Amino acid sequence: MTTITGSHSVISSLEHEGVDLIFGIPGGAILPAYDPLYSSPIRHILARHEQGAGHMAAGYAWATGRVGVCVATSGPGATNLVTPLADALMDSVPMVAITGQVPTHAVGNDAFQEAYTVGITMPATKHNYFVTDPDEIPTVIHQAFHLASSGRPGPVLIDLPKDVLNQETEWHPPQDLELPGYKPTLDGHPRRVKEAVEMLAASRRPVLYVGGGIIKSEASEALTRFAEISNIPVVTTLMGRGAIPDSHPLCLGMPGMHGNYTAITSMQKCDVLAAFGVRFDDRVTGDPDHFAVDAKIIHADIDPAEIGKVRAPDVPIVADARRVLTQMIKAWGDRPPVANQEWLDTLREWQTEYPLSYDQQPDGPIKPQFVIEELARVTGGDAILVAGVGQHQMWASQFWGFDQPRRWINSGGLGTMGFAVPAAIGAKAGMPDELVYAVDGDGCFQMTFQELIAAAAHQIPVKVAVFNNGAHGMVKQWQKLFYGGRLSASLLNSEVVDYVKLAEGMGCIGLRAEAPEEVGPILEKSLTIDDRPVVVEMVVDPDEMVFPMVPAGGSNDNVILGPERGD
Amino acid sequence: MSLVVENRPGVLARVSSCLARRGFNIHSLAVGPTIDPGLSRITVVVESENIEQVKKQLHKLINVIRIFELEPSMAVERETMLIRVAVTGTARTEAIEVANIFKATVVDVGYSSLTFEVTGRPAKLNDLIELLRPFGVVELVKSGRIAIGRAAKSKPSRMRAVG
Numbered sequence: 001m002t003t004i005t006g007s008h009s010v011i012s013s014l015e016h017e018g019v020d021l022i023f024g025i026p027g028g029a030i031l032p033a034y035d036p037l038y039s040s041p042i043r044h045i046l047a048r049h050e051q052g053a054g055h056m057a058a059g060y061a062w063a064t065g066r067v068g069v070c071v072a073t074s075g076p077g078a079t080n081l082v083t084p085l086a087d088a089l090m091d092s093v094p095m096v097a098i099t100g101q102v103p104t105h106a107v108g109n110d111a112f113q114e115a116y117t118v119g120i121t122m123p124a125t126k127h128n129y130f131v132t133d134p135d136e137i138p139t140v141i142h143q144a145f146h147l148a149s150s151g152r153p154g155p156v157l158i159d160l161p162k163d164v165l166n167q168e169t170e171w172h173p174p175q176d177l178e179l180p181g182y183k184p185t186l187d188g189h190p191r192r193v194k195e196a197v198e199m200l201a202a203s204r205r206p207v208l209y210v211g212g213g214i215i216k217s218e219a220s221e222a223l224t225r226f227a228e229i230s231n232i233p234v235v236t237t238l239m240g241r242g243a244i245p246d247s248h249p250l251c252l253g254m255p256g257m258h259g260n261y262t263a264i265t266s267m268q269k270c271d272v273l274a275a276f277g278v279r280f281d282d283r284v285t286g287d288p289d290h291f292a293v294d295a296k297i298i299h300a301d302i303d304p305a306e307i308g309k310v311r312a313p314d315v316p317i318v319a320d321a322r323r324v325l326t327q328m329i330k331a332w333g334d335r336p337p338v339a340n341q342e343w344l345d346t347l348r349e350w351q352t353e354y355p356l357s358y359d360q361q362p363d364g365p366i367k368p369q370f371v372i373e374e375l376a377r378v379t380g381g382d383a384i385l386v387a388g389v390g391q392h393q394m395w396a397s398q399f400w401g402f403d404q405p406r407r408w409i410n411s412g413g414l415g416t417m418g419f420a421v422p423a424a425i426g427a428k429a430g431m432p433d434e435l436v437y438a439v440d441g442d443g444c445f446q447m448t449f450q451e452l453i454a455a456a457a458h459q460i461p462v463k464v465a466v467f468n469n470g471a472h473g474m475v476k477q478w479q480k481l482f483y484g485g486r487l488s489a490s491l492l493n494s495e496v497v498d499y500v501k502l503a504e505g506m507g508c509i510g511l512r513a514e515a516p517e518e519v520g521p522i523l524e525k526s527l528t529i530d531d532r533p534v535v536v537e538m539v540v541d542p543d544e545m546v547f548p549m550v551p552a553g554g555s556n557d558n559v560i561l562g563p564e565r566g567d
Numbered sequence: 568m569s570l571v572v573e574n575r576p577g578v579l580a581r582v583s584s585c586l587a588r589r590g591f592n593i594h595s596l597a598v599g600p601t602i603d604p605g606l607s608r609i610t611v612v613v614e615s616e617n618i619e620q621v622k623k624q625l626h627k628l629i630n631v632i633r634i635f636e637l638e639p640s641m642a643v644e645r646e647t648m649l650i651r652v653a654v655t656g657t658a659r660t661e662a663i664e665v666a667n668i669f670k671a672t673v674v675d676v677g678y679s680s681l682t683f684e685v686t687g688r689p690a691k692l693n694d695l696i697e698l699l700r701p702f703g704v705v706e707l708v709k710s711g712r713i714a715i716g717r718a719a720k721s722k723p724s725r726m727r728a729v730g
Binding site for chain 1: 581585630632
């Protein structure tokens with residue numbers, strides 16, 4: 001066994017875990033680890049801000065299903081990772097973050113670029129490590145990848161003091177995981193599965209409520225199969241869009257605050273709500289006391305703490321979504337589909353009566369919903385769609401039409417503005433043969449657009465459609481609806497920014513559409529450019545609002561449909 | 568609740584941070600080693616209407632190995648207290664008499680004070696505090712509660728391994 005440094009051990013361990021791509025920024029304390037990286041086959045993308053590196057790792061993880069890796073130095077490098085870590089924890093994204101730390105003898109002395117990274121990131125990670133012995137590196141990294149990717153996935157951080165990186169050690173393949181306190185339950189209890197099947201079989205108005213857990217556990221096929229044999233309609237949450245194709249007759253689309261009427265109301269009126277890989281998030285349930293009050297609840301999730309956190313289920317199942325759905329299919333056996341024709345007819349009527357709608361006038365301003373539909377048309381829907389947070393995100397989720405899992409990447413739980421650009425870069429870096437198109441708000445874009453410089457430098461040709469409505473649109477929408485139209489600090493002075501020049505200044509191509517008839521051709525033009533990133537500015541109607549809407553904390557019985565429906 | 572945790576730096580911070588983060592109020596917390604040097608025991612008294620949720624959130628911590636919920640009726644609970652009262656002259660004897668009833672022992676004698684040590688159920692400690700209060704309590708230190716589940720009182724019908 002040859003003697004190597006702690007740094008070499010880190011890189012060898014990453015190689016051993018099959019890492020091919022990492023995102024990061026070097027700096028003082030992490031510098032030793034960057035030296036062996038120089039001669040490693042692992043590709044490194046130099047982000048322009050550590051937050052960008054973190055979201056790139058998340059985008060990579062979403063798109064590929066593998067663990068995303070990001071690297072930062074101590075102090076500000078590490079604190080800049082806090083947002084992407086918290087984001088990944090909320091949305092259960094498998095990530096490993098590696099941070100440098102000041103040398104162990106300086107720890108606690110307020111040394112230059114020292115921050116208490118492990119303490120700061122404790123509530124923002126699934127688990128974190130402070131390594132004091134270089135011999136521990138292989139085991140710690142192996143554990144970190146296991147924790148990040150198994151059970152309920154999440155981010156794991158490893159803090160490495162500079163002296164530990166420089167010390168001599170030996171690298172040996174990690175053997176034992178040694179995690180006595182970590183044993184996720186994967187299979188559903190057979191008795192509970194039987195109860196769930198019997199409850200659904202006897203139901204008349206059942207709904208399957210599915211989310212990110214389906215995507216994470218690769219359960220789409222099992223879900224679709226179970227929905228088909230039982231003939232039960234499905235709502236897909238923001239995190240679960242694409243879990244079952246939107247084009248599937250049983251798919252009702254997205255529920256929640258900006259969901260469609262049918263998806264929201266189906267949950268309100270159902271008699272059995274079977275939830276898989278979801279957490280009864282407040283954006284879905286609205287006021288939990290008025291949520292699906294008459295429904296019996298089946299709740300299957302890999303995280304026991306989610307079961308009963310918001311709503312006590314009648315049938316609790318702790319399990320991996322794919323495994324439990326496979327068990328459900330088996331337990332369903334040759335039972336006939338649920339006798340729910342009347343229910344399905346009602347749902348069809350609602351779908352006809354209350355479709356998602358908007359009004360694009362040929363000579364009017366560009367409606368953002370029209371951009372999403374045009375983008376779906378010109379790409380044939382064959383793209384990984386990435387969004388930030390706000391109005392544009394909701395329009396993308398409403399109007400795209402998702403037909404596959406892992407083709408929709410956005411920030412759900414934490415609602416991290418600025419997520420789209422770096423996440424799209426990470427997704428494209430991980431899936432170079434796929435078209436990766438980000439839609440972003442102008443507010444979001446201005447938070448992280450500098451990562452496009454990294455994309456241009458590394459030849460990662462992502463495309464970004466920026467919805468320029470000159471405002472933090474969702475904030476403005478709330479101010480118009482709930483604050484008497486007093487637009488306090490929500491306008492962005494868009495006359496100051498030239499997005500085409502900005503794009504060109506970052507080594508990207510800049511395009512602009514200002515009228516509805518320009519949207520399709522400009523988007524088509526963007527698809528012809530594949531040697532560098534493209535920014536497409538869409539000058540959209542600044543007054544367009546997202547509907548339907550259930551005001552925060554309100555009952556899902558009171559859906560505001562929007563001006564086209566008389567609300 | 569009684570938690571068996573890995574004996575590593577920072578585990579106590581993880582437990583207390585998890586409780587604080589989820590909005591559970593810690594009444595008392597005591598930590599100590601177990602017979603296994605790799606493990607520590609944390610006894611924590613929390614105020615919550617949803618103790619099940621507290622347990623589940625703590626279980627998510629990777630270094631937490633096992634959690635026992637100790638119902639007061641099914642556990643032996645103890646706490647140790649050091650209490651210093653300001654006494655001189657005849658008051659000294661009076662204070663000692665009160666303390667004797669509670670099996671409290673004098674552990675320090677000063678020019679104008681007495682310090683007692685007493686162990687017992689939390690209610691007993693509180694009773695003693697009330698009775699010593701008229702003498703003038705100068706300082707009071709409590710260990711935090713520790714507890715152990717009560718063992719079976721009859722022979723089990725079938726022997727089985729208890730983990």
